[in-house]
Amino acid sequence: xxxxxxxxxxxxxxxxxxxxxxxxxxxxxxxxxxxxxxxxxxxxxxxxxxxxxxxxxxxxxxxxxxxxxxxxxxxxxxxxxxxxxxxxxxxxxxxxxxxxxxxxxxxxxxxxxxxxxxxxxxxxxxxxxxxxxxxxxxxxxxxxxxxx
Amino acid sequence: xxxxxxxxxxxxxxxxxxxxxxxxxxxxxxxxxxxxxxxxxxxxxxxxxxxxxxxxxxxxxxxxxxxxxxxxxxxxxxxxxxxxxxxxxxxxxxxxxxxxxxxxxxxxxxxxxxxxxxxxxxxxxxxxxxxxxxxxxxxxxxxxxxxxxxxxxxxxxxxxxxxxxxxxxxxxxxxxxxxxxxxxxxxxxxxxxxxxxxxxxxxxxxxxxxxxxxxxxxxxxxxxxxxxxxxxxxxxxxxxxxxxxxxxxxxxxxxxxxxxxxxxxxxxxxxxxxxxxxxxxxxxxxxxxxxxxxxxxxxxxxxxxxxxxxxxxxxxxxxxxxxxxxxxxxxxxxxxxxxxxxxxxxxxxxxxxxxxxxxxxxxxxxxxxxxxxxxxxxxxxxxxxxxxxxxxxxxx
Numbered sequence: 001x002x003x004x005x006x007x008x009x010x011x012x013x014x015x016x017x018x019x020x021x022x023x024x025x026x027x028x029x030x031x032x033x034x035x036x037x038x039x040x041x042x043x044x045x046x047x048x049x050x051x052x053x054x055x056x057x058x059x060x061x062x063x064x065x066x067x068x069x070x071x072x073x074x075x076x077x078x079x080x081x082x083x084x085x086x087x088x089x090x091x092x093x094x095x096x097x098x099x100x101x102x103x104x105x106x107x108x109x110x111x112x113x114x115x116x117x118x119x120x121x122x123x124x125x126x127x128x129x130x131x132x133x134x135x136x137x138x139x140x141x142x143x144x145x146x147x148x
Numbered sequence: 149x150x151x152x153x154x155x156x157x158x159x160x161x162x163x164x165x166x167x168x169x170x171x172x173x174x175x176x177x178x179x180x181x182x183x184x185x186x187x188x189x190x191x192x193x194x195x196x197x198x199x200x201x202x203x204x205x206x207x208x209x210x211x212x213x214x215x216x217x218x219x220x221x222x223x224x225x226x227x228x229x230x231x232x233x234x235x236x237x238x239x240x241x242x243x244x245x246x247x248x249x250x251x252x253x254x255x256x257x258x259x260x261x262x263x264x265x266x267x268x269x270x271x272x273x274x275x276x277x278x279x280x281x282x283x284x285x286x287x288x289x290x291x292x293x294x295x296x297x298x299x300x301x302x303x304x305x306x307x308x309x310x311x312x313x314x315x316x317x318x319x320x321x322x323x324x325x326x327x328x329x330x331x332x333x334x335x336x337x338x339x340x341x342x343x344x345x346x347x348x349x350x351x352x353x354x355x356x357x358x359x360x361x362x363x364x365x366x367x368x369x370x371x372x373x374x375x376x377x378x379x380x381x382x383x384x385x386x387x388x389x390x391x392x393x394x395x396x397x398x399x400x401x402x403x404x405x406x407x408x409x410x411x412x413x414x415x416x417x418x419x420x421x422x423x424x425x426x427x428x429x430x431x432x433x434x435x436x437x438x439x440x441x442x443x444x445x446x447x448x449x450x451x452x453x454x455x456x457x458x459x460x461x462x463x464x465x466x467x468x469x470x471x472x473x474x475x476x477x478x479x480x481x482x483x484x485x486x487x488x489x490x491x492x493x494x495x496x497x498x499x500x501x502x503x504x505x506x507x508x509x510x511x512x513x514x515x516x517x518x519x520x521x522x523x524x525x526x527x528x529x530x531x532x533x534x535x536x537x538x539x540x541x542x543x544x
Contacts, residue, residue: 039528
């Protein structure tokens with residue numbers, strides 16, 4: 001039983017947006033672990049008025065891990081931090097026209113990677129505990145409707 | 149270019165197999181159990197197919213039971229081997245850690261029923277050590293089940309030696325030869341095999357047919373009740389078209405074995421040589437005891453599903469033992485049994501060839517894989533972390 005990825009997932013997997021790193025990033029977050037097979041690293045360049053001017057990612061993982069990273073960076077690029085913090089894994093899943101049930105955790109990872117990077121930004125500024133520290137392995141998050 | 153390099157998953161039906169099955173789908177539609185001419189016609193064809201399969205294995209036709217698949221044959225053989233052992237008060241089985249799940253899950257079921265199973269390690273080369281097998285034999289050992297050729301890494305086990313040991317100790321020996329039959333010489337007499345499982349679609353027959361070889365004298369219990377088919381042991385009208393196709397495909401594979409092996413081995417070796425040039429790559433399995441068509445590699449810093457799907461976009465069908473391709477959290481049990489760490493096992497790629505593949509296709513694979521690996525590494529934080537501790541092999 002092969003898994004079916006949406007055309008949107010395959011498009012972002014084949015041609016991911018915002019791949020790479022940012023030299024002068026002021027927020028970097030990395031979640032996941034290689035043992036489990038997914039790691040996402042997000043680089044944010046946040047302006048003084050807290051707008052995400054630029055975002056890049058590096059991901060080790062399956063097609064959906066790469067696709068969720070790509071779409072998540074699209075969704076927050078140019079947004080104020082306050083908006084980026086509202087990004088949920090559900091929104092990531094919807095933007096990709098759905099994910100197979102076993103791949104929902106990739107969208108959770110994308111949400112957490114962004115939050116970890118924003119957290120890092122606040123830490124660098126000396127502000128603490130603005131964002132919930134993520135566990136990096138949030139299998140208990142709400143998941144989208146299970147697909148067959 | 150399109151390249152099908154996943155022949156260990158399944159193969160294309162050969163022209164010979166197709167031609168053998170077509171009449172049975174159309175004119176020769178009789179039920180072999182019927183007494184009239186249509187039935188007799190089908191029965192004659194079935195008898196011929198059984199003779200062919202037996203001959204290819206150096207067995208007798210009465211020792212061949214047609215099944216629905218290789219998994220069924222594995223289930224049947226192991227369950228029966230255990231049952232016969234228990235009748236004699238013996239409830240210990242020896243197997244190994246890289247068996248197919250058809251074997252492992254059957255053994256797990258038997259363990260729940262009170263059998264004890266010793267899983268021999270396969271070491272970093274993926275091969276069982278005969279002396280370790282001998283040492284594991286106990287007075288209550290009733291069955292040894294060791295696969296002929298591994299489906300993921302292609303290692304060939306020392307079947308003949310294992311068979312000789314089992315025969316001399318009076319222990320039943322079963323081998324899952326699903327990846328071996330049609331690809332390497334298999335001789336149940338010379339290899340001292342008591343039970344053997346095979347599957348048609350691994351050697352150009354259609355899906356849905358396999359066989360169990362069971363040495364004369366081993367008293368198999370019925371697997372499916374309800375009919376006189378397969379000497380009453382497996383009820384249900386025989387899948388004549390598939391059985392005829394399997395016999396034809398098997399005969400063709402056996403007749404052309406030497407030249408097919410030479411051609412496939414040459415392609416395999418070229419692939420291994422070329423892929424070994426990719427920095428931080430590992431060829432899995434044993435270089436000297438390897439099935440002709442199976443190439444297994446791990447590439448550090450990347451994940452197998454991405455690699456597989458990128459290759460698919462480039463027209464290459466392959467397979468991976470990464471967790472993501474199986475839907476579980478762990479990568480393949482075979483790669484882990486070799487001692488590979490999870491993070492490396494996640495980056496695995498299996499290319500499996502058959503005689504239909506060409507050197508041009510191998511060249512195309514060797515052009516695409518290094519590029520895809522490089523692209524994925526360049527977006528991988530794992531690779532970036534590795535670069536902190538080593539020079540960048542992609543830097544001139």
